[in-house]
Amino acid sequence: MLNLIKYEIKGSTKFIAVVVxxxxxxxxxxxxxxxxxxxxxTMFLMVLGAFGGNVAILYYFVTSFSKEVYEDxxxxxxxxxxSGNSIVLSKLIVTTFWYTLYSVIQLGxxxxxxxxxxxxxxQPILTTILKDxxxxxLTPEFLAISILGILQSIGxxxxxxFSIAISKAALGVKKIGKLIAFMVFIAITSAxxxxxxxxxxxxxxxxxxxxxxxxxxxxxNNVNMQIENTANAFSVNVxxxxxxxxxxxxxxxxxxxxxxxxIDL
Numbered sequence: 001m002l003n004l005i006k007y008e009i010k011g012s013t014k015f016i017a018v019v020v021x022x023x024x025x026x027x028x029x030x031x032x033x034x035x036x037x038x039x040x041x042t043m044f045l046m047v048l049g050a051f052g053g054n055v056a057i058l059y060y061f062v063t064s065f066s067k068e069v070y071e072d073x074x075x076x077x078x079x080x081x082x083s084g085n086s087i088v089l090s091k092l093i094v095t096t097f098w099y100t101l102y103s104v105i106q107l108g109x110x111x112x113x114x115x116x117x118x119x120x121x122x123q124p125i126l127t128t129i130l131k132d133x134x135x136x137x138l139t140p141e142f143l144a145i146s147i148l149g150i151l152q153s154i155g156x157x158x159x160x161x162f163s164i165a166i167s168k169a170a171l172g173v174k175k176i177g178k179l180i181a182f183m184v185f186i187a188i189t190s191a192x193x194x195x196x197x198x199x200x201x202x203x204x205x206x207x208x209x210x211x212x213x214x215x216x217x218x219x220x221n222n223v224n225m226q227i228e229n230t231a232n233a234f235s236v237n238v239x240x241x242x243x244x245x246x247x248x249x250x251x252x253x254x255x256x257x258x259x260x261x262x263i264d265l
Contacts, residue, residue, distance in 0.1 A: 004082060004090035010067070012060060016098050019056045020105065023049045027109035034116050046113060050106045057102065057135060061095045062160050066178060069168045069263065084256030095157060096150075148236065155248050159188055162251040169262040192247060196240050203239040 030045035068087070163185035164178075171180055 001082065001090055004086055008090050008094040012064070012094060012098065015060050016057065016102075019053050019060075020102055023053045023056075023102075024105060024109075027106065027113075031109055031113050031116065034113055039117075041115075042113060046110055049109065053102045053106065054099065057081075057095065057098050058157070061091060061157070062077040062164075065091060066164050066181075069164055069259075070178070074217055084259030084261075085222055085253060086256075088158075088252060088255050091161070092154060092157060096154070099153075101261050144236075148241070151241070151244060151248075155244055158248055158251045158255070159187055159192075162255045163188060165255045165258040165263070169258045197241060199243055200237045203237070206235045206236045207238060251257055 026045055027049040030042050030049065034042045084101045167178075167181040167184050
C-alpha cells in the first residue's frame with residue numbers, strides 16, 4: 001500500500017500545489033492589506049482561503065476516484081496486484097495528508113491576521129483570544145471535538161466513494177452513472193442521518209464534554225462578556241459514535257470488495 005500512497009501523492013501534487021499556492025497568495029494578500037477599513041474584505045478572504053482549498057481538495061479526490069471507476073485509467077489501477085481496500089485506504093490517507101497540510105497553512109494565516117488586527121483595533125478581546133488559543137488547543141476537550149470532526153469528515157468521504165462504486169457495480173453505465181451516484185449518496189446520507197437520529201433518541205448514553213474547561217481558558221482580561229454555558233452542545237452520544245465507526249468500516253470493505261470483484265473493466 002505504501003507504493004499506492006506514493007503514487008497518489010505524486011499524481012495529486014501538481015493540482016494540490018496550484019490550489020495551495022493560489023489560496024496561500026490570497027491569504028497573504030489578505031494579511032498584507034488587513035486594515036481597520038478592510039475588515040469585511042479580510043474576513044471574506046479568510047473564509048474563502050480556509051474553505052475554498054478544502055472544497056478543491058475534496059473535489060479532486062472524488063473526481064479522481066470516479067475516474068478510477070468509470071474511465072480508462074481504471075484499467076491501470078484496478079489491475080494492480082493489490083486489494084481494493086488498499087486502493088481506497090491509500091486515497092483516504094493521501095486526502096487526509098493534504099487536508100492537514102493545507103489546514104495548518106491556513107490556520108497560520110488566520111493567526112497572523114488576528115495578530116495584526118489586535119494591534120490595529122483597540123479591542124482587548126482580540127489580544128486575549130490570541131493569548132488563550134494555545135491554552136484551548138491543549139485541552140482534552142478540544143482534542144475530543146477535533147477527533148469527532150475528523151471522524152465525520154472521513155466518514156463523509158467514504159460515503160461518497162461507496163456511492164460511486166455501488167452505482168457503477170449496479171448499473172455499469174458511464175453517462176448517467178455519476179448522477180445515479182449522487183442520488184445514491186443523498187439516499188444513504190438521509191438514511192444514516194435518520195438512523196443516527198433514532199439512536200440518539202432510543203439510546204441516550206451520552207458523554208458530556210466539559211465545555212466549562214474551555215470557558216475557563218477564555219479569560220478575556222476582564223472584558224465584560226458572559227459566555228453562555230453550552231455543555232449540552234458538547235454532549236456526545238456513544239452509540240452514535242459507534243454507529244459512525246461501524247459505517248466507515250462497512251463502506252470501506254464494501255467499496256474495496258466492489259473494486260476487486262464487481263467492477264467490469
